[in-house]
Amino acid sequence: MPHHPQTERTGRLVRGAALAASLALVPLAAACSGGGDDDAAADRKQAKISVSDAPANGVVAPAKVEVIANLTGCKPKIRIEATELRQGVCHTKKVDYLVTTFPSDELKETWLDSASGYGGKYLVGTRWIVSAQPQMLAGFQDKLGGTIRQLRGFGPAAQPSAS
Incomplete structure (x- = not known):
């Protein structure tokens, strides 16, 4: 041979x-x-x-809604159970937030592409995303890992009011 x-x-x-x-x-x-x-x-x-x-x-937190939510101090209520993603809602005294998991990073990136039209900051890990108030993301990042990503959004930027 x-x-x-x-x-x-x-x-x-x-x-x-x-x-x-x-x-x-x-x-x-x-x-x-x-x-x-x-x-x-x-x-x-x-x-x-x-x-x-x-x-x-x-x-880095694993891609399971319940595990990620537990690491952030919450018991999630599952809101979406689909082939493409699972999403849980967390309600705490400090903040309400979403934990979304995906069976693949490709589906996660597709979700982020769709969400980019709305803009905002998200904590993004391997096959998961946490959506929360921007000031809470760094604390979640300390617990979960991941990176904070800023999505641009479409349309005009908000301008400060003159009042």
């Missing part, structure tokens, strides 16, 4: 990427496993650690 260095290198890269992806999913699979009250208490303790350690450790 002939020796093909390019094929071997590609195969190693694919295996390495598959290994990295599977290792990244281990914590998510463990968090989703069934269990008793002891498991629930351990999960809450781990979530509390994850919230404070997220930015320092480079952790």
